[in-house]
Amino acid sequence: MADEHKDVWVYIEHKDGVTTPMSYELLGAGKMLADTLGSKVCAFVIGEKTEEIAKNAGNYGAATVYAIDGASFKTFRPDAFAKAGASLVSKFKPDIVLYRATTQGQDLSAAMAAQLEVGLGSDAIDLQIDAGSKTMKLTRAAFGGNFLATYMNTRSKPQMATVRPKVFPMPQHDTAKNAEIVKESFSMAEDDARTKVLQFSQSEVAVNLIEADIIVSGGRGVGGSEGFSVVKALADTLGGAMGASRAAVDSGWVPYEHQVGQTGKTVKPKIYIACGISGAIQHLAGMRTSDCIVAINKDAEAPIFKIASFGIVGDYKQIVPKLVEQFKQKLNK
Amino acid sequence: MKIVVCIKQVPDTEAEVKWDLQKGTLKREGMDSITNPFDEFALEEALLTKEKYDGEIVAITMGPDKAMDVLRNALALGVDQVYHINDPAIAGSDTLGTSYVLAKAIEKVGNVDLVFCGKQATDGNTGIVSPELATRLGFSQLTFVAKVDEIDAAGKKIKVQRGIEGGIETVEAKLPAVVSVSKGINEPRLPNLMGIRKAAKVQIPAWDCDAIGAAKDKVGTEGSHGKVVELTTPPPRSAGEMLKGEMEEVANVLVGKLLDLKVIK
Ligand SMILES: Cc1cc2nc3c(=O)[nH]c(=O)nc-3n(C[C@H](O)[C@H](O)[C@H](O)COP(=O)(O)OP(=O)(O)OC[C@H]3O[C@@H](n4cnc5c(N)ncnc54)[C@H](O)[C@@H]3O)c2cc1C
Numbered sequence: 001m002a003d004e005h006k007d008v009w010v011y012i013e014h015k016d017g018v019t020t021p022m023s024y025e026l027l028g029a030g031k032m033l034a035d036t037l038g039s040k041v042c043a044f045v046i047g048e049k050t051e052e053i054a055k056n057a058g059n060y061g062a063a064t065v066y067a068i069d070g071a072s073f074k075t076f077r078p079d080a081f082a083k084a085g086a087s088l089v090s091k092f093k094p095d096i097v098l099y100r101a102t103t104q105g106q107d108l109s110a111a112m113a114a115q116l117e118v119g120l121g122s123d124a125i126d127l128q129i130d131a132g133s134k135t136m137k138l139t140r141a142a143f144g145g146n147f148l149a150t151y152m153n154t155r156s157k158p159q160m161a162t163v164r165p166k167v168f169p170m171p172q173h174d175t176a177k178n179a180e181i182v183k184e185s186f187s188m189a190e191d192d193a194r195t196k197v198l199q200f201s202q203s204e205v206a207v208n209l210i211e212a213d214i215i216v217s218g219g220r221g222v223g224g225s226e227g228f229s230v231v232k233a234l235a236d237t238l239g240g241a242m243g244a245s246r247a248a249v250d251s252g253w254v255p256y257e258h259q260v261g262q263t264g265k266t267v268k269p270k271i272y273i274a275c276g277i278s279g280a281i282q283h284l285a286g287m288r289t290s291d292c293i294v295a296i297n298k299d300a301e302a303p304i305f306k307i308a309s310f311g312i313v314g315d316y317k318q319i320v321p322k323l324v325e326q327f328k329q330k331l332n333k
Numbered sequence: 334m335k336i337v338v339c340i341k342q343v344p345d346t347e348a349e350v351k352w353d354l355q356k357g358t359l360k361r362e363g364m365d366s367i368t369n370p371f372d373e374f375a376l377e378e379a380l381l382t383k384e385k386y387d388g389e390i391v392a393i394t395m396g397p398d399k400a401m402d403v404l405r406n407a408l409a410l411g412v413d414q415v416y417h418i419n420d421p422a423i424a425g426s427d428t429l430g431t432s433y434v435l436a437k438a439i440e441k442v443g444n445v446d447l448v449f450c451g452k453q454a455t456d457g458n459t460g461i462v463s464p465e466l467a468t469r470l471g472f473s474q475l476t477f478v479a480k481v482d483e484i485d486a487a488g489k490k491i492k493v494q495r496g497i498e499g500g501i502e503t504v505e506a507k508l509p510a511v512v513s514v515s516k517g518i519n520e521p522r523l524p525n526l527m528g529i530r531k532a533a534k535v536q537i538p539a540w541d542c543d544a545i546g547a548a549k550d551k552v553g554t555e556g557s558h559g560k561v562v563e564l565t566t567p568p569p570r571s572a573g574e575m576l577k578g579e580m581e582e583v584a585n586v587l588v589g590k591l592l593d594l595k596v597i598k
Pocket of ligand 1: 263
């Protein structure tokens with residue numbers, strides 16, 4: 001059976017037309033898959049004005065960028081974006097479509113999957129091409145990180161997946177590389193949109209745990225909100241984000257946005273510092289793939305030490321302020 | 334207002350996990366089970382909505398015989414009606430199959446204004462069933478909801494706050510809607526003894542694929558688009574180095590090691 005589906009597509013997410021370099025990160029993974037398949041990596045973008053984003057996607061390696069512009073697409077809305085996205089996919093028939101595993105990537109990919117009636121793999125931490133069938137193999141953490149499961153969708157095209165942020169290397173930005181831009185139109189009456197974004201309020205503590213390279217977390221051992229100011233001081237000194245265990249969140253010391261673990265966020269920073277966290281399996285599920293884990297705990301038997309790259313047995317109240325002081329000195333802050 | 338809440342039974346995280354590699358699915362027999370923690374928030378939000386705006390709550394679950402337990406719990410907490418979608422054909426459904434079955438069941442319930450789900454289930458952890466469900470039903474898709482501000486049943490509108498990267502987004506949507514909730518939206522109540530006693534006596538109605546008009550080739554292992562082809566345990570993370578000595582010195586050593594990683598700027 002001749003298969004007309006070709007190319008690897010990457011969805012470029014943005015917030016009201018604004019992107020960050022991370023918005024383009026999957027063009028790296030997409031290129032790797034496309035090279036293996038002997039096809040092209042392409043991008044698709046939906047927004048009010050997409051020229052700048054499309055140009056950038058080309059700089060980051062997309063061979064072709066499919067774009068839909070329209071006033072209805074100023075702010076991300078799942079129903080409107082999914083209808084537009086599905087129209088592109090139905091017309092150009094990509095083989096693979098990748099989205100970041102963010103709130104937007106998840107919302108859009110799921111809505112498109114249901115509309116197109118195709119499978120969706122989620123939160124991939126590895127992507128390969130099966131040599132025989134040329135099907136994408138997607139690996140993800142299963143059951144609290146105790147297993148790695150590899151999935152294949154041999155039944156429907158395109159093969160779609162969300163990919164965990166920061167597991168694949170960033171592609172190079174090169175202004176010499178430019179994409180062919182294909183503009184498509186898709187119009188939607190405002191009355192047909194089911195949702196409308198009224199407002200966005202940036203949280204005071206920018207808790208973007210998922211994108212942070214450095215996370216300093218506190219647990220029950222931190223003892224209260226005052227203790228968390230010590231944890232936060234270290235996070236701030238290192239330019240990182242502050243995380244927490246569920247015990248700390250449930251005690252009301254920090255809001256839920258900070259929770260790391262099975263029922264919180266799954267994170268993969270380069271450095272994760274756990275202060276007063278015992279290392280319960282549900283907490284580990286959210287952070288065990290961090291590159292470097294530092295554990296500070298006064299109980300030498302705490303399970304967190306079993307997975308820590310560096311462990312210190314002691315009271316966080318003594319150690320953390322010393323760390324803040326020494327980092328400040330050495331970083332000239 | 335007619336409210337549906339979708340509840341899933343999941344294996345207890347403490348339990349030993351067994352996989353059926355042939356089918357590529359979880360072996361659910363013989364494992365301790367609990368109500369998916371996020372669904373407890375969904376159920377509580379349904380109860381709060383009913384208390385504030387009046388209405389009727391229908392709880393549904395899809396799963397094997399013992400999944401009925403989660404419906405008894407829902408009854409004990411005061412939901413008005415429950416349905417157990419139970420059919421050997423649906424075992425091993427992927428998210429696409431699951432959202433299809435739930436959509437068929439919700440259509441069968443009929444005239445639904447609002448569906449509450451947990452933002453994800455702690456076993457599969459995909460978080461994609463509720464947005465797929467919204468799309469299938471043609472309802473508004475409201476995910477990661479941290480607060481329901483206002484419901485205008487007559488005007489068929491709902492206003493919610495969504496917790497997304499970097500902040501809170503306020504969204505107004507048309508009803509009907511599928512709302513999937515995050516932790517922290519409320520404090521789930523516990524059932525009281527009287528509720529539990531009353532719930533124990535209820536005959537729980539079961540629906541199979543025929544009852545909801547679901548095509549068997551779209552559900553279960555057969556209807557799944559994705560299949561687990563390999564299952565491995567991640568390479569064990571070996572314990573690293575314990576830094577010992579006087580605190581000043583230990584801090585100094587750690588700072589040096591972390592700066593060597595060239596991540597901190
Ligand atoms: C379904 C389910 C889902 C869950 N999801 C999550 C989740 O997403 N995230 C999560 O974190 N947990 C989750 N949990 C809870 C988890 O099981 C643990 O209860 C929780 O992680 C414990 O938090 P903790 O380590 O802060 O507290 P504890 O286990 O109480 O540990 C506190 C630690 O602090 C140390 N300590 C005390 N004082 C000091 C001091 N002065 N200096 C240094 N160390 C000190 C102690 O030695 C101890 O090791 C979940 C549980 C269930 C059942």
